Amino acid sequence: MTYSEPQSPGTGIPMLATEGLKREFHTRNGTVKAVLGIDMTVHPGEIVGLLGPNGAGKTTMMRMLTTLLAPTGGQARIVGHDLRSDPAGVRGRVGYVAQASGVDPACTVEEELVHQARLHGLPLRRARARTADLVDSLDLEGLTSRRTGELSGGQRRRLEVAIGLVHDPPLVFLDEPTTGLDPQSRSNLWNHVRRLRDTLGTTVLLTTHYMDEADALCDRVLIVDHGAIVSEGRPSDLKHEVGGDVVRIEAPGDAERARSLLACHQDELPGVSLVERADDTVRILARDGERIMVDLLRVLVDGGVHASGVNVSRPTLEDVFLDITGRSLRDTAPLTASAPGV
Amino acid sequence: MRLLTEIGLVFTRQTTLSLRSPAWIIIGLVQPVLYLALFGPLLGAVAEVASFPAGDSWQVFVPGLLVMQSLFSAAFVGFGVIAEQRNGVLERMRVTPVSRLALLLGRVFRDILVLLAQSLVLLAAAFAFGLRAPVPGMLIGLGLIVLLGTGVSSLSYALALRLGDENALAPIVNSVTMPVLLLSGVLLPLSFAPAWLSGIASVNPFLYVVEATREAFLSDYTAQALMLGTAVAAGFAALGLFAGTRAFQRQVT
Known part of the structure; x- marks a missing residue:
């Protein structure tokens, strides 16, 4: 840093x-x-x-x-x-x-x-x-x-x-x-x-x-x-170092499947650098969150995963902390993360 | 000079706070009077026994009560400092340049003030019950009580700061004060004791202070026991102050 x-x-x-x-x-x-x-x-x-x-x-x-x-x-x-x-x-x-x-x-x-x-x-x-x-x-x-x-x-x-x-x-x-x-x-x-x-x-x-x-x-x-x-x-x-936007997709009960789906299709999703899950939320780092959202949802719908909510935001210090430690500030449970190309 | 100002600051605050919750001071004042009223009369008969020390029963009993009071009044002061440690007040005071000795002595002086007030009430009540003792003797007795109280209260703070927990402090204080009291000849003179018991008692500093105070109440101001008791009380106070200051200096975990 x-x-x-x-x-x-x-x-x-x-x-x-x-x-x-x-x-x-x-x-x-x-x-x-x-x-x-x-x-x-x-x-x-x-x-x-x-x-x-x-x-x-x-x-x-x-x-x-x-x-x-x-x-x-x-x-x-x-x-x-x-x-x-x-x-x-x-x-x-x-x-x-x-x-x-x-x-x-x-x-x-x-x-x-x-x-x-x-x-x-x-x-x-x-x-x-x-x-x-x-x-x-x-x-x-x-x-x-x-x-x-x-x-x-x-x-x-x-x-x-x-x-x-x-x-x-x-x-x-x-x-x-x-x-x-x-x-x-x-x-x-x-x-x-x-x-x-x-x-x-x-x-x-x-x-x-x-x-x-x-x-x-x-x-x-x-x-x-x-x-x-x-x-x-x-x-x-x-x-700024986190880069791009943070997209959060809520998929209660189905989040792990959502995460693995998105991770598998990461090659088809331009600008997506990280896909990970915390509880019922899948968190995606993307260069342009607004633009990629439709593609993300299409992958999920094709895979039969129902998303109950989507949110795009600028990175917060919470995201900075997540990126560096792999854990959320609030809880200490490790995330299931997948780096690009996995 | 600076040290005196600092001691004054700590003393004033502690005294003010004590006066705002006077319940325990009142209990401390009532307790010795109860001892006088409920236990003192029994001693009249005991005083007839041959091995009873010189003097009438009040001259023997009241010095012991004074020592007991200094023990019980001062041994429990540590609880207050644990509360201060818990709510962060002590920590806040430690992050000031104030002398650690002043943090201790300001508190000890408050304890001594309380102890003196209790002792004066005790002496006044004892006078009503029939104690007759010379004023210089009683003043010497009070001086010894002050030294003893200084030691006890400082050690109580030292122990409290080490333990940091009321639940750990209470059993220790209780288990120390009880044998110390019984082995100081406060309630019944140790001249009644078998050799092994007085042997154990001979390492108890409180015993010497009780005996010294008794000599003072008999106006025998040059008695060897009085000299010895004074030296023991002064040494005990010095030991307490050393341990207490160390405890306030120590950077806690």
């Missing part, structure tokens, strides 16, 4: 750079290699997403980069500080919004923000001023004296983001920032993250297993699978 420079690459020293960063866990059943040895670079002002299914090792990477988990190998420099020799220096310069809530239900919104600011060494007066700023910019007005246990999911997530930003860090880690949020709260939070970068130049490294989130928010995506980065690039470039 070619690495493409982000739109605003920033000059000079990267905000974050890792070299062979890895983590193994020793369990009773042997050694689990959670993260295999990650080399990655994040430049100032970038929003970079680690995209991968649950269990790919994204959170383990985050926990290492935020000093919560000691790496078992490799090294990292984060905002100019060495992760292993100067963890305290790293802690003072990064914000971390974990997947777990991170707020005490018995504390009020204001208490949590002021407390976190003071833990970062801000004097009380500045901690209060900073709290007021964040309450304002993250739409938490009117909630300052509310206990965090009484907030809605979206409100609480915005508070957690505010807590991560309280010391104005140049680099923020967001671990699955919108998991469990309703669609409105999600796009609202995306706007906040974009604005953070656009107005303050904050660098953001986030993890997500939502391809739409990576697509909508990230300048650059690192696709993570089984503890390794398997591909990286701008979302548009990654999708």
Whole structure:
């Protein structure tokens, strides 16, 4: 995969750079290699997403980069500080919004923000001023004296983001920032993250297993699978590399027969580069999906397969992930794929 | 200076949160009074036995109750930190430059404040029941309780952070506190004990603190037992703080 420079690459020293960063866990059943040895670079002002299914090792990477988990190998420099020799220096310069809530239900919104600011060494007066700023910019007005246990999911997530930003860090880690949020709260939070970068130049490294989130928010995506980065690039470039269109044909109960039919006739179907099946759906990569659709359906009708639905779309990051790993982001069941000429 | 500010921050937050759910503090206050009322009267007769330590039954019993309180009040504080770990609050605090010692000491100081409040209630109630002891002696006793509580509460945090699970912590705490209590001569003096039992008890630091507190309540401020008990309590506190700080420093899995 070619690495493409982000739109605003920033000059000079990267905000974050890792070299062979890895983590193994020793369990009773042997050694689990959670993260295999990650080399990655994040430049100032970038929003970079680690995209991968649950269990790919994204959170383990985050926990290492935020000093919560000691790496078992490799090294990292984060905002100019060495992760292993100067963890305290790293802690003072990064914000971390974990997947777990991170707020005490018995504390009020204001208490949590002021407390976190003071833990970062801000004097009380500045901690209060900073709290007021964040309450304002993250739409938490009117909630300052509310206990965090009484907030809605979206409100609480915005508070957690505010807590991560309280010391104005140049680099923020967001671990699955919108998991469990309703669609409105999600796009609202995306706007906040974009604005953070656009107005303050904050660098953001986030993890997500939502391809739409990576697509909508990230300048650059690192696709993570089984503890390794398997591909990286701008979302548009990654999708472009898939090439052409994605045709999906629904054939409930008959999808495997549909797949083998189409695979057999692939020579007669110009521009079709891949035919594969996931559950009741056959997925076809084609140079021109609209044009080839009629031919695809003719092959199926001649073979006696009934298709209940057809859909043509531009490739998504989901398709990128499928192409690279042979698996869907959502489930980990392997696909039955057939490469050209099989 | 910075460390003191940080300890203050953690302490204030923990104390505020404790005051918002005061149920367990109240239970902690009521419990020793129940011991006084329901067990204390039985001791009057026991105190007539020849091998009973010097002093009246209250001067023997109340120091033991103070030590018991510091054990029971502080041994269970680890449960709170497991909850904080689970809801991500502790993790969030660990990704700040705040000193790991402050994360521990702020919590320990809150525990000590609770313990002192409980001890004062206990002493006031004991006075009503008939305890007569010199004020300096009682203050020395409280000092010993503070050292002991510091050790117990720090060890409870250390253990809790290692285990990370209430269901693992509860049986361990219960199975440690019970023999420690029985072997410290709190309820009945170990001067009643056969040789093998007092042999086992002699490795229990709590025994020395109980005996030291008893000497203090008898205003025997130069007694060897008081010196020994103070040294043991201070050593125990230091050990606890070391283990506790290590636990907060450790990068967890």
